[in-house]
């Protein structure tokens with residue numbers, strides 16, 4: 001793997017609500033861990049999100065999108081605001097970035113760290129990763145409606161799935177499964193109802209799997225997968241799934257591993273033709289914004305994923321280890337945002 | 350409500366795997382509770398499912414569908430078999446029945462009964478009902494694929510949502526919420542991504558809600574709803590949702606209330622122009638079929654829903670009370686299928 005320059009060129013999109021608060025702590029950790037390696041990050045902040053939309057009506061100007069293409073990576077906080085109509089920022093900013101930058105692997109690790117309380121009863125060993133497709137499925141935005149607002153309205157949503165799009169994400173998931181000790185891949189879909197998309201996914205997993213004979217493969221319908229998430233989450237190693245199913249099961253996965261305050265994610269283009277984007281799974285949480293109480297752990301762990309993607313594996317493991325130690329010693333009881341930042345910083349090896 | 354005749358005319362579709370085993374116990378309970386009221390059920394069994402498909406290639410012959418229309422209600426066990434290609438029986442039989450008989454309310458109560466172990470930590474009070482739309486959404490089967498099996502395959506799935514279809518199920522959900530003590534309705538969708546369908550759902554809930562001013566309404570994205578299912582399931586009273594989201598969250602709901610061995614469901618046509626169909630949420634469970642160990646509780650509770658729908662509320666409550674007492678006293682430790690039947694029968698008031 002190519003080693004990045006001494007200076008990483010990163011874009012930060014702190015966004016709305018608690019986004020800026022958690023990104024600030026994530027950046028402190030990033031700076032510290034890079035400094036320890038004699039590197040640094042040059043971070044350009046972009047003001048995108050609800051504030052900009054309210055002020056200018058813009059979600060993601062084309063010129064900004066073009067600038068973003070020039071970075072090594074992007075760190076995103078959270079976007080969304082109750083005063084913005086539902087869908088405007090999601091489709092116009094977040095999903096537009098994922099689609100335009102071809103983030104076809106939406107990577108979401110789920111690990112129950114020591115010291116963290118799970119809502120599940122009993123002792124659980126949870127450590128899996130969801131490879132969620134990021135550029136197809138019901139997220140493509142190819143729907144529409146006629147006779148809107150009348151008793152004869154018809155609103156359609158079209159899920160688009162291509163052999164090209166499914167194969168590349170499936171291949172990525174197999175490679176990740178192969179690199180893990182258990183080497184186990186579960187396809188999650190609903191191929192008994194969504195037969196066209198589902199059979200494409202199933203056939204693709206079968207075919208690509210022939211190239212990975214040491215990876216064990218199984219299949220679960222998405223509804224059954226949610227059952228196992230709460231009754232037997234330890235059965236999962238790597239999950240590969242569609243964009244929408246991935247959205248749903250990764251929130252559930254976050255919940256069973258202690259909450260979305262801890263869940264990191266990467267919107268990854270494994271081909272490295274565009275910058276990948278890293279963000280906590282949680283939203284902008286307007287109810288607690290500005291109080292300095294948001295948990296920045298997910299944002300900090302997202303920095304770990306960013307470093308890993310950029311080929312800085314040692315730095316990435318440093319971040320994860322610091323968080324792991326912090327949680328093991330302090331537990332997941334509420335702390336102030338900056339306190340968590342301080343505590344993790346103090347544990348960086 | 351119109352009182353049914355002394356004799357109920359019912360169809361039973363025991364189906365595959367454990368279906369016949371659980372339906373047998375459900376029928377014993379049905380017979381007993383009706384006898385106590387001086388009524389009886391005339392039950393005609395239909396051989397539909399994997400066996401028939403293997404023998405004849407038929408899933409649901411038109412003539413059988415026409416016969417089924419003549420009954421007061423239908424009791425279904427489970428359909429599905431690993432040797433039948435995925436989707437054949439689901440689309441050709443189960444979903445065809447739901448669509449042809451216009452079962453637009455897929456009713457799925459979730460209650461954590463006393464004596465039942467939940468996979469969630471701590472004491473929980475769970476008692477909600479999901480009103481899942483049953484005739485629209487991504488389940489319509491309006492998808493297709495081109496260039497199947499080639500590197501240029503495109504497989505689409507179309508979710509169809511109509512003002513007519515959404516309004517009638519939303520209205521039903523409001524009525525159910527209004528009849529419950531807490532009078533709380535939660536719409537679950539993903540209206541920040543699936544904006545066309547989602548906005549139709551949101552607008553409809555808002556508009557119909559004006560006719561139910563005493564019902565409190567809120568909204569959750571489906572991903573967030575799965576979080577609350579495990580962290581705060583007691584927040585739910587009535588949920589109304591789309592066909593696919595309903596499929597997913599009701600399996601999860603079943604899991605947190607002790608498993609799909611206990612989850613009953615009704616495929617209901619509230620207009621009573623066709624027979625409604627009642628079935629356990631679980632599948633045919635081929636791995637334990639024929640051993641006499643399947644839990645018939647969900648099938649028995651489905652009989653309760655059937656009786657309620659047919660206007661026999663007292664008999665329905667009798668069934669539910671017997672199950673409730675049985676679980677409270679015996680817990681949910683494994684018993685033989687017929688033993689559960691015996692135990693519930695012995696508790697019928």
Ligand SMILES: CC(C)[C@H](C(=O)O)[C@@H](O)C(=O)O
Pocket residue numbers: 090091094095247281541542572
């Ligand atoms: C905000 C929303 C568009 C987004 C998604 O659905 O992908 C979020 O839920 C996530 O999981 O990152």
Ligand SMILES: CC(C)[C@H](C(=O)O)[C@@H](O)C(=O)O
Pocket residue numbers: 192193223439440443444596630
């Ligand atoms: C078997 C399948 C078609 C069905 C569905 O998806 O509706 C089942 O999962 C259910 O929930 O009743």
